[in-house]
Amino acid sequence: MRLRMRNICRQVCHENEVDILRGVLTSDHVQMFVSEPPKLAISDLVCKMRGHSSHKVPREFPELRRRYWGRRF
Numbered sequence: 697m698r699l700r701m702r703n704i705c706r707q708v709c710h711e712n713e714v715d716i717l718r719g720v721l722t723s724d725h726v727q728m729f730v731s732e733p734p735k736l737a738i739s740d741l742v743c744k745m746r747g748h749s750s751h752k753v754p755r756e757f758p759e760l761r762r763r764y765w766g767r768r769f
Contacts, residue, residue, distance in 0.1 A: 697757055701726065701749060708745045712736055 698721050705726065709716055714736070718729040732741060754760050 697753065697760075700753060700756060704749050704752060705745055708741070708748055712741060712744065714741060 713733050715731040720727045
């Protein structure tokens with residue numbers, strides 16, 4: 697799952713012309729140091745990453761759907 701999250705973050709950054717300078721994925725959160733164009737707000741980038749990951753990851757890992765049923769992922 698960690699590799700899939702990494703790929704989703706990379707995909708969203710590539711689509712928005714954002715360079716990932718440094719990043720760390722742990723079991724419960726993501727830390728990233730990025731260089732983004734001035735036309736994009738960091739909050740918009742975070743919303744896009746959270747949106748993509750919250751839709752794709754539960755579909756690809758059905759065991760998470762049972763684990764987080766009724767709660768946020």
